Amino acid sequence: MHRVVIVGAGFAGLSAARALIGKPVEVTVIDQRNFHTFQPMLYEVATAGLDSGDVAYPIRVIFGKAANVAFRFATVTGVDWERRQVTLEDSDPLPFDSVVVASGATARYFGIPGAAEFSFPLYTLTDARRLRDHVLRRLEDADSNPARATEGPLTFVVVGGGPTGVEVAGALAELLDVAVRHDGFGFDRSTGRIILVDGLDRLLTPFKPSAASYAADTLRGRGVELRLGRMVRAVTGDCVELDDGTRIPTETVVWAGGVTVEGTIAAELGTATGSNGRLTVDADLSLVGHDGAYAIGDAAAVPWGPEPAERDRVCPQLAQVAIQSGAHAAAQILNRVAGRPTEPFRYHDKGIMATIGRRAAVTEFPNGLMVRGTLGWLAWLGLHLVYLIGFRNKIVVLINWSWRYLSWSSGPRVIVSDELQAKSPPEGADQG
Amino acid sequence: MHRVVIVGAGFAGLSAARALIGKPVEVTVIDQRNFHTFQPMLYEVATAGLDSGDVAYPIRVIFGKAANVAFRFATVTGVDWERRQVTLEDSDPLPFDSVVVASGATARYFGIPGAAEFSFPLYTLTDARRLRDHVLRRLEDADSNPARATEGPLTFVVVGGGPTGVEVAGALAELLDVAVRHDGFGFDRSTGRIILVDGLDRLLTPFKPSAASYAADTLRGRGVELRLGRMVRAVTGDCVELDDGTRIPTETVVWAGGVTVEGTIAAELGTATGSNGRLTVDADLSLVGHDGAYAIGDAAAVPWGPEPAERDRVCPQLAQVAIQSGAHAAAQILNRVAGRPTEPFRYHDKGIMATIGRRAAVTEFPNGLMVRGTLGWLAWLGLHLVYLIGFRNKIVVLINWSWRYLSWSSGPRVIVSDELQAKSPPEGADQG
Numbered sequence: 001m002h003r004v005v006i007v008g009a010g011f012a013g014l015s016a017a018r019a020l021i022g023k024p025v026e027v028t029v030i031d032q033r034n035f036h037t038f039q040p041m042l043y044e045v046a047t048a049g050l051d052s053g054d055v056a057y058p059i060r061v062i063f064g065k066a067a068n069v070a071f072r073f074a075t076v077t078g079v080d081w082e083r084r085q086v087t088l089e090d091s092d093p094l095p096f097d098s099v100v101v102a103s104g105a106t107a108r109y110f111g112i113p114g115a116a117e118f119s120f121p122l123y124t125l126t127d128a129r130r131l132r133d134h135v136l137r138r139l140e141d142a143d144s145n146p147a148r149a150t151e152g153p154l155t156f157v158v159v160g161g162g163p164t165g166v167e168v169a170g171a172l173a174e175l176l177d178v179a180v181r182h183d184g185f186g187f188d189r190s191t192g193r194i195i196l197v198d199g200l201d202r203l204l205t206p207f208k209p210s211a212a213s214y215a216a217d218t219l220r221g222r223g224v225e226l227r228l229g230r231m232v233r234a235v236t237g238d239c240v241e242l243d244d245g246t247r248i249p250t251e252t253v254v255w256a257g258g259v260t261v262e263g264t265i266a267a268e269l270g271t272a273t274g275s276n277g278r279l280t281v282d283a284d285l286s287l288v289g290h291d292g293a294y295a296i297g298d299a300a301a302v303p304w305g306p307e308p309a310e311r312d313r314v315c316p317q318l319a320q321v322a323i324q325s326g327a328h329a330a331a332q333i334l335n336r337v338a339g340r341p342t343e344p345f346r347y348h349d350k351g352i353m354a355t356i357g358r359r360a361a362v363t364e365f366p367n368g369l370m371v372r373g374t375l376g377w378l379a380w381l382g383l384h385l386v387y388l389i390g391f392r393n394k395i396v397v398l399i400n401w402s403w404r405y406l407s408w409s410s411g412p413r414v415i416v417s418d419e420l421q422a423k424s425p426p427e428g429a430d431q432g
Numbered sequence: 433m434h435r436v437v438i439v440g441a442g443f444a445g446l447s448a449a450r451a452l453i454g455k456p457v458e459v460t461v462i463d464q465r466n467f468h469t470f471q472p473m474l475y476e477v478a479t480a481g482l483d484s485g486d487v488a489y490p491i492r493v494i495f496g497k498a499a500n501v502a503f504r505f506a507t508v509t510g511v512d513w514e515r516r517q518v519t520l521e522d523s524d525p526l527p528f529d530s531v532v533v534a535s536g537a538t539a540r541y542f543g544i545p546g547a548a549e550f551s552f553p554l555y556t557l558t559d560a561r562r563l564r565d566h567v568l569r570r571l572e573d574a575d576s577n578p579a580r581a582t583e584g585p586l587t588f589v590v591v592g593g594g595p596t597g598v599e600v601a602g603a604l605a606e607l608l609d610v611a612v613r614h615d616g617f618g619f620d621r622s623t624g625r626i627i628l629v630d631g632l633d634r635l636l637t638p639f640k641p642s643a644a645s646y647a648a649d650t651l652r653g654r655g656v657e658l659r660l661g662r663m664v665r666a667v668t669g670d671c672v673e674l675d676d677g678t679r680i681p682t683e684t685v686v687w688a689g690g691v692t693v694e695g696t697i698a699a700e701l702g703t704a705t706g707s708n709g710r711l712t713v714d715a716d717l718s719l720v721g722h723d724g725a726y727a728i729g730d731a732a733a734v735p736w737g738p739e740p741a742e743r744d745r746v747c748p749q750l751a752q753v754a755i756q757s758g759a760h761a762a763a764q765i766l767n768r769v770a771g772r773p774t775e776p777f778r779y780h781d782k783g784i785m786a787t788i789g790r791r792a793a794v795t796e797f798p799n800g801l802m803v804r805g806t807l808g809w810l811a812w813l814g815l816h817l818v819y820l821i822g823f824r825n826k827i828v829v830l831i832n833w834s835w836r837y838l839s840w841s842s843g844p845r846v847i848v849s850d851e852l853q854a855k856s857p858p859e860g861a862d863q864g
Contacts, residue, residue: 033846033847033848034568034572034845034846034847035845035846035847035848051483051484051485051486052483052484052485052844052846052848053483053484053485053844053846054483056844056846056848057846058615058844058845058846060611060614060615060616060617060845061614061615061845063616064613064614064615064616065614065616066616069616070616070618071616072575072576073569073572073575073576073847074576091576091577125846125848126848129848136466137505140466140505143504143505144504144505144506144523145523179492182492182493182496182497183490183492183493183496184492184495184496184497184498184501184502184503185492186502392831392832392835395831396828396831396832399824399827399828399831400824400828403824412484412485412488412490413466413467413490413492413493414465414466414467414484414485414488414489414490414557415465415466415467415505416465416467416484416488416557416558416561
């Protein structure tokens with residue numbers, strides 16, 4: 001049986017694996033986490049709107065009944081192209097006939113001093129929980145030490161004006177509102193500041209200018225300060241410095257300034273890499289220079305389509321691209337197994353969405369139609385519920401959303417992870 | 433205004449604080465966590481049946497609208513009886529007119545070598561999550577290394593045959609069933625062993641013998657091995673040793689062997705302590721030797737009632753005792769503020785419950801009536817839903833239970849905490 005190894009169980013890897021269920025191939029999905037993360041809602045975990053389990057789904061449950069798909073909980077250390085096997089940390093290498101690289105990306109800091117060290121990225125569930133715990137601790141700190149409240153604990157700086165930055169800034173504003181209105185914190189709402197910084201002079205670059213100004217107006221109306229056309233020069237533990245010399249005292253810098261493949265396992269595969277370290281692929285998504293290897297999702301420079309003009313246009317690092325490229329790679333593996341020629345990938349743009357908060361989101365369709373406000377927000381909620389994996393999760397998230405909407409109260413504002421860090425597991429007992 | 437400081441927001445502390453809402457006192461509830469933990473369902477978090485957020489409720493949300501109750505997120509270091517103030521780590525002491533000690537208990541290891549170091553207690557949410565992650569990693573380990581599967585990763589030893597031990601053992605058996613049936617693990621169910629050890633020759637000591645044998649039969653029927661009348665002599669990272677010399681290779685020892693107040697802040701208050709370090713209190717729950725101080729819940733040796741025979745009978749460390757003693761202490765504070773004499777505490781026994789798993793639980797009422805099987809299980813579920821704090825949590829837990837019951841699938845089997853331990857927060861950025 002033709003052996004397929006899929007590295008990574010994000011949107012791309014899952015999509016590929018699902019397309020291979022019941023097909024004449026033997027699939028192993030490898031991930032260093034035992035769960036799939038629904039990344040579009042990570043910002044809700046980070047701002048205490050949803051619980052971790054709502055956006056995480058055990059990978060084994062997805063493939064538990066698929067006889068030809070196995071899951072392997074392991075960290076990939078590389079690909080041995082000569083022996084055609086994926087090498088793993090702490091266990092034997094996995095041989096393959098076809099390999100699919102879907103290892104995603106990581107936060108990109110552009111070499112800005114202190115950014116990697118002191119800011120909070122938002123790409124993994126761990127990132128989200130770390131940020132949530134940190135933010136909640138800042139609120140408690142401001143409550144316990146009123147004299148210090150204006151010095152930084154209540155100032156939250158978000159770097160990056162793309163969808164993630166806009167979403168986090170909007171959600172932080174709501175979290176502060178709820179904290180003051182419902183949670184009995186002793187500080188005044190006006191001492192809480194949320195500052196969104198972006199080097200460009202507008203928000204939501206892939207969207208039309210009218211969507212950008214809608215987002216900007218909405219955020220400003222909710223008390224978010226915008227510092228557009230400003231680059232971050234440095235981040236420290238108690239301040240962020242902009243390129244105009246402004247120093248903003250803050251203990252919380254959320255990094256939504258973009259992602260890169262550099263530093264991830266994909267970058268170490270020894271194949272051609274394009275912008276941001278993304279793996280260069282052929283029109284059929286096969287990895288340039290390697291037979292029977294594919295790269296998909298955030299890890300790959302996925303071409304928009306096979307025509308010359310489209311080939312140079314790289315798809316954005318979005319869930320839709322990951323899902324479509326994953327299914328396409330799977331189909332090409334099956335084509336080759338059946339002795340058929342492979343087909344080129346073509347991206348079907350379904351539009352882009354960003355939510356700014358309660359009853360405010362913007363959806364832009366490829367035909368130019370734009371939906372915003374309450375309708376855009378409902379569309380955002382509905383679409384994300386559809387794509388969220390697991391019926392139970394869908395119901396629970398729907399209840400959480402309705403609950404928060406009706407009661408104006410936020411979700412699981414519990415601080416747990418720092419405590420976990422302080423207590424290490426029994427030594428010797430956890431040699432996984 | 434009379435200042436009341438309540439140390440701890442478990443069942444006892446919360447019950448006391450709630451009874452003081454809107455009364456002519458100024459209350460501060462202090463806890464080292466920002467959430468209340470619903471301890472009776474911790475075992476469900478530990479066995480991946482419920483998510484952390486389902487059994488944790490932010491304390492601020494409970495008192496957010498109570499004008500006279502404030503929450504303080506801090507670690508108590510002691511009580512300065514002379515100056516009448518509670519001393520805190522990292523912030524100024526809190527003065528009080530009345531103080532309520534509700535600091536709970538901690539796992540009791542009886543000095544057994546290696547027990548504190550290598551076993552997993554189950555008293556806090558962190559304990560539960562740590563155990564869940566550890567157990568799930570063991571399953572993955574057995575799957576990745578089939579040769580090692582029989583050597584320990586799939587052997588789970590539970591120490592203690594009380595309600596917690598019985599609940600954990602039953603839930604672990606279900607987790608293994610689900611793992612093999614639904615999650616595509618490669619090992620055979622029969623390689624998984626769950627061993628329950630207790631020094632006494634029966635389970636569930638506070639219950640009648642017939643309840644104990646029902647629990648024993650049910651557990652055996654679900655594949656749990658019972659080692660009754662056996663003491664644990666030592667625990668290491670890869671084995672547990674019993675007093676008859678048996679060595680059981682295992683990487684997971686769950687410690688449900690009892691609790692103690694020794695080692696907690698209550699033990700350092702310099703007042704009289706009774707068995708297990710529990711604080712000695714008068715009939716009205718006031719702390720012996722200190723004016724205007726009360727001890728309640730697990731931290732106190734709560735007398736059953738004021739009659740001579742009852743005074744020597746100390747209440748068990750149960751949620752009901754905590755709730756009732758908390759309300760009583762609050763009432764006595766109000767009595768004294770109003771210049772009225774205090775009244776003695778009297779425990780209203782509502783019965784005891786233990787669940788063994790799916791459609792199996794036992795409830796024993798004070799009049800001797802016993803309900804077990806499916807009816808006992810439904811009673812357990814219903815009662816715990818009633819006591820669970822937060823309407824949203826009740827709904828979500830109900831959905832989770834129904835879901836698991838109908839689909840025979842388990843809950844949030846995601847491994848997150850060890851990853852958190854590996855990544856420390858940005859230094860300097862998290863000086864809470």
